[in-house]
Amino acid sequence: MEELIIQINDDFNLNKISNSGQCFRWGECSHDTYRIIAGADCLYITVLDNECYKLECTEDKYNSFWREYFDLQENYQVIRKRIDQEKDHFLWEAAEYEKGIRILRQDPWETLITFIISQNRNIPGIRKSVELLAETCGEKRLDSRGLEYYTFPSPATVQSLSEKELSDCRLGYRCKYVHAAAQAVTAGDFDLNRLLYTDHTDAVAALTALSGVGVKVANCVSLFGLHHTDAFPIDVWMKRILAEHYPDGYPYERYTPYNGIYQQYMFAYYRHKEKRYI
């Protein structure tokens, strides 16, 4: 088995990332090991001492895929230190508590489908549907420990599914949204990768043109799938946070271009305080 030890001298907490609600195919194997499925790849990662981690992959695979996936070229300590403890105590406290969250660089297509599925559902339900979709039409592979996993299916593969096959993934009324998105991407009517190079406002405008993609889901895709770190998803929890802690308006300008990263700290922290882990 290929193994690699890396040291990460920055905020990086697997448990925080896993619980942050941006990824739905992370599995906790033990208190210190996670199995991560992303796109067509699977990785076991184990926490060691002194900011060191053991990755069950080759150095080439780390350099070509996982390093970028974890967004390791970005310095989150620097981003976190921009918060003024006096001016914005709630955000400061949230960031201190949720230190270790990073915005993963997930695949745009996988992120789009995942967040269409996410609407009006809790996290266990989202995980289940994503897994069923992968099992239905993803590719079966073996991970580094010889266990099976399913890759996330391509747009063409999802587009080829029947109504019943999608329905059996427990997608409910979202079936037609998932199918339409797969259709648009497969036909070339919708160029997701182009949106990697626009700003988040343009990306949100393009994404909301898709049926079943509203402003909230579009901002999630922009943030988690296109890595537009200024995207700021507002769901029911963020509405509560804004009403409770920013009754006179939220200072977006102060935090550009990292509004989305700060949003993640607040979202996770607030849910933690409300004891809503799922």
Next chain:
DNA sequence: AGGCAGGCTTTTA
């Protein structure tokens, strides 16, 4: 025109 009520699949707690 733009805001709002009601409906939607299914799971989870």
Next chain:
DNA sequence: TAAAAGCCTGCC
């Protein structure tokens, strides 16, 4: 039974 990282349609 209500709520869940919502969105669409139809009505006013």
